[in-house]
Amino acid sequence: xxxTVTILGSGAALPTGKRNPTSQYIFCNNRHILIDCGEGTQMxxxxxxxxxxxxxxxFISHLHGDHFFGLPGLLSTMNLLGRNQGVTIYGPAILxxxxxxILECGGHKLTFGLKFVPISDDKEHLIFEDKLIxxxxxxxxxxxxxxxxxxxxxxxxxxxxxxxxxxxxxxxxFFHRLKKGESPLNEKGKKLDFKKYTFPPKQSLSYxxxxxxxxxxxxxxxxxxxxxxxxxxxxxxxxxxxxxETYHSTAREAADIAIxxxxxxxxxxxxxxxxxxxxxxxxxxxxxxxxxMIAEDGLKLDLEKLNF
Numbered sequence: 001x002x003x004t005v006t007i008l009g010s011g012a013a014l015p016t017g018k019r020n021p022t023s024q025y026i027f028c029n030n031r032h033i034l035i036d037c038g039e040g041t042q043m044x045x046x047x048x049x050x051x052x053x054x055x056x057x058x059f060i061s062h063l064h065g066d067h068f069f070g071l072p073g074l075l076s077t078m079n080l081l082g083r084n085q086g087v088t089i090y091g092p093a094i095l096x097x098x099x100x101x102i103l104e105c106g107g108h109k110l111t112f113g114l115k116f117v118p119i120s121d122d123k124e125h126l127i128f129e130d131k132l133i134x135x136x137x138x139x140x141x142x143x144x145x146x147x148x149x150x151x152x153x154x155x156x157x158x159x160x161x162x163x164x165x166x167x168x169x170x171x172x173x174f175f176h177r178l179k180k181g182e183s184p185l186n187e188k189g190k191k192l193d194f195k196k197y198t199f200p201p202k203q204s205l206s207y208x209x210x211x212x213x214x215x216x217x218x219x220x221x222x223x224x225x226x227x228x229x230x231x232x233x234x235x236x237x238x239x240x241x242x243x244x245e246t247y248h249s250t251a252r253e254a255a256d257i258a259i260x261x262x263x264x265x266x267x268x269x270x271x272x273x274x275x276x277x278x279x280x281x282x283x284x285x286x287x288x289x290x291x292x293m294i295a296e297d298g299l300k301l302d303l304e305k306l307n308f
Contacts, residue, residue: 001029001132003153003205003303005228007269008044010295012234013066014273015039020297021066022211022270024230025050028151029132034058035149035209041070042077048298053083057128059135060091061211062146068095072102079110086113090127090137092145093118121145124222138222140213142247148213150223152206157181158198165197205303208263212270214244215253220261227303229263230295232270236280239272251281255288265306269295 004027011019021038025045032054034041045052052074060068068091075087089095096116103110119127121139128135132154137147157179165175170192177184178194186192208223210231223229231254235243243250251268258266266289268281275281278294285292291308 003028003207005207005230005301005303006048006050007267007295007297007299008041008048008050009036009038010269010271010297010299011066012270012272013064015066016273018297019271019273020044021069023070024209025055026151026207028207029153031130031133032056033135033151036061036067036211037069037071037074038066039069042074044297045074048300053078053081053085056085056087058087058089058091059137059149060089060095061140061148061209062142062144063092063095063098064144064212067211072099075099075103075110075114076106076108079108079112083112086115088115088117090117090119119147121147136222138219140210140219141216142212142214146212148208148210148219148223150206150208150226153204155204156201158194158201161197161199168197170197207303210257212247213249214247215249215257217257217260219257223257223261223263226261226263228265228267228301228306229258229261230267230269231257233268233281233285234270234272236275236284238280239274251285252288255285255292258289258292264291265308266292267295267301268292271295 008023009020026033208226233251234248
């Protein structure tokens with residue numbers, strides 16, 4: 001199983017030739033997830049070779065256009081290509097009506113089902129869960145109701161020690177219980193100590209996504225100990241007043257949140273089009289939190305192999 005994040009769009013409100021508006025593709029334990037869907041997202045999915053017909057869950061953080069204007073087009077393309085698998089969309093409640101009106105105006109009747117799960121920015125909520133992962137939404141500090149998301153792997157199973165199993169001729173029928181950390185009795189009534197036949201499980205990974213938000217220490221307990229944190233860094237310290245006025249963050253502020261939350265690595269995105277490069281962003285953040293990098297369109301990160 002793998003856990004990867006692909007940056008489809010790393011820019012802020014105004015698209016540029018280098019940075020599309022915000023969108024990310026998450027592949028986690030064979031789950032195909034899209035977070036935000038700015039203008040041109042479907043083209044980015046094609047450009048970076050992502051099979052968008054496999055996407056089953058779409059999470060929209062808020063209703064500023066640079067985070068959802070690409071969604072009607074993506075759904076329409078899925079429909080034109082004959083999709084028959086349903087899609088679940090998580091976002092502000094009004095998004096359901098908005099999308100249906102847009103699609104109906106164009107005379108498009110989808111060939112697949114759309115399920116809407118309204119999310120609220122009042123507190124942290126568990127909005128998706130299965131046997132391998134869980135996803136929570138949590139409030140951010142922005143001009144309109146906005147949510148961040150945390151994707152968390154559930155505790156993993158113990159790994160079998162093939163050599164020890166073979167040496168004691170342990171039957172296959174006991175493997176699944178040993179992997180769960182159980183010590184079953186064999187056919188002779190002897191206890192099979194799982195510690196002898198397994199290795200410790202791999203560490204569960206987590207990804208926290210903080211889209212548009214002003215600096216807020218309320219995030220710290222929610223994103224604590226994340227393997228990777230994505231935090232917007234629309235501005236640098238020179239424009240800190242502008243950041244405060246627009247409820248955005250600077251690179252240094254994002255790094256401050258990262259170090260206080262004890263995350264393992266930080267990636268900065270939602271870069272304003274006013275900046276021709278991100279050297280200042282990176283230097284400001286690294287002065288606080290060394291394991292920082294800048295989001296770039298097309299960047300793919302494997303959470304098991306983060307190298308900074």
